[in-house]
Amino acid sequence: MKIIFSDDQDEVKVPKEAVALLKQGLQAVAKLHKLSAKTEVSVSLVNDEVIHVLNKDYRGIDRPTDVLSFALDEAEEPQEIGGPETHLLGDIIISAETAVRQGREYGHGFNRELVYLGVHSLLHLLGYDHMNKDDKAVMREEEEKALQMIHLSQADLDRSEEKDDPDHFALAVVDAEPEKKTEKTAKSGKHKVTSAKKIKPVKNRKKSDNNAKEGEKLMGRKDIKATDKTIKKLFKKALKTRENAYVPFSKFKVGAAVLTKSGDIFTGCNVENSSFGLTVCAERVAMFNAAAAGVRPGEITMLLVAADTEDVTSPCGACRQVMAEFEIPVIVMANVRGDMKTVSLEELLPFSFKAADFA
Ligand SMILES: O=c1ccn([C@H]2C[C@H](O)[C@@H](CO)O2)c(=O)[nH]1
Numbered sequence: 361m362k363i364i365f366s367d368d369q370d371e372v373k374v375p376k377e378a379v380a381l382l383k384q385g386l387q388a389v390a391k392l393h394k395l396s397a398k399t400e401v402s403v404s405l406v407n408d409e410v411i412h413v414l415n416k417d418y419r420g421i422d423r424p425t426d427v428l429s430f431a432l433d434e435a436e437e438p439q440e441i442g443g444p445e446t447h448l449l450g451d452i453i454i455s456a457e458t459a460v461r462q463g464r465e466y467g468h469g470f471n472r473e474l475v476y477l478g479v480h481s482l483l484h485l486l487g488y489d490h491m492n493k494d495d496k497a498v499m500r501e502e503e504e505k506a507l508q509m510i511h512l513s514q515a516d517l518d519r520s521e522e523k524d525d526p527d528h529f530a531l532a533v534v535d536a537e538p539e540k541k542t543e544k545t546a547k548s549g550k551h552k553v554t555s556a557k558k559i560k561p562v563k564n565r566k567k568s569d570n571n572a573k574e575g576e577k578l579m580g581r582k583d584i585k586a587t588d589k590t591i592k593k594l595f596k597k598a599l600k601t602r603e604n605a606y607v608p609f610s611k612f613k614v615g616a617a618v619l620t621k622s623g624d625i626f627t628g629c630n631v632e633n634s635s636f637g638l639t640v641c642a643e644r645v646a647m648f649n650a651a652a653a654g655v656r657p658g659e660i661t662m663l664l665v666a667a668d669t670e671d672v673t674s675p676c677g678a679c680r681q682v683m684a685e686f687e688i689p690v691i692v693m694a695n696v697r698g699d700m701k702t703v704s705l706e707e708l709l710p711f712s713f714k715a716a717d718f719a
């Protein structure tokens with residue numbers, strides 16, 4: 361397969377090895393799908409601003425995204441007798457800025473994120489989709505196969521992380537958008553546009569027998585696509601503190617936990633007041649607990665919140681604003697049964713008000 365690569369942005373300095381890996385990942389997909397040498401795909405790295413415009417124009421979604429796949433619409437490409445010299449698959453547009461951010465959020469870095477997004481997008485161009493659960497599973501498997509070929513699979517990653525940094529969290533999955541809101545395919549001109557939402561495969565699909573019930577709970581549920589020791593630890597601590605919730609009025613107990621860069625965990629529960637408006641949520645208590653111990657903005661890497669809700673527990677607006685102040689990149693919304701959804705701060709509170717706005 362021929363790859364036409366161009367780096368059309370200045371915001372991120374893209375290392376040579378990242379581009380090499382990206383190409384390897386794409387070639388792995390090509391090999392697995394037996395694409396010929398005459399197949400051509402173009403890959404362009406852009407900044408958030410550019411992908412935002414594309415996302416708005418083609419999908420009507422007014423925000424940046426990680427990757428857009430522009431498939432050439434076969435029907436509009438006249439087939440010449442004897443077939444075309446080259447078969448153009450389409451364009452892959454990746455936001456380098458978002459790749460940096462997501463690589464950091466998931467803990468696996470820019471290079472892997474870039475490769476993942478490229479592989480995911482190429483699979484879209486080949487007709488894969490993740491509109492429903494079955495399609496999603498198939499696509500995931502294809503991604504893993506390709507990533508395995510270049511030793512960047514989830515499994516490879518888990519192993520290297522265990523070796524280097526046993527407590528390091530690799531946030532494996534994010535699918536913040538609820539099922540019904542999954543991507544729409546928009547058509548405009550000859551381009552068909554789809555977008556990749558990050559969903560990585562569950563780290564351990566096979567059941568491990570020596571696993572505590574806790575872990576089983578986390579892994580089996582529908583929305584959590586991966587788990588690791590750190591999330592389990594946060595979850596357990598949040599549930600424990602939740603027991604201390606002071607909730608004479610709502611009787612609704614909430615627990616939260618935050619993780620700092622240095623590995624400390626602070627927890628909180630909701631504390632109500634007869635003057636109702638003075639009630640403070642579990643999330644803010646956890647963040648303020650950390651602050652009281654000297655933790656400053658940028659030093660919290662993750663917040664988890666859990667209550668006995670049907671779906672996962674979603675933080676209120678006030679807490680979101682405080683999360684923005686502390687620049688917490690990853691928020692895990694859970695319920696006591698262990699359902700979980702992981703979202704970025706940007707998803708929870710877009711266009712947030714920051715000190716920089718008045719400084
Ligand atoms: O994310 C949330 C939502 C609500 N609450 C608390 C506040 C109040 O005590 C009770 C009912 O709103 O739940 C939290 O702690 N966190």
Ligand SMILES: [Zn+2]
Binds near residue numbers: 641643644677678
């Ligand atoms: Zn709140």
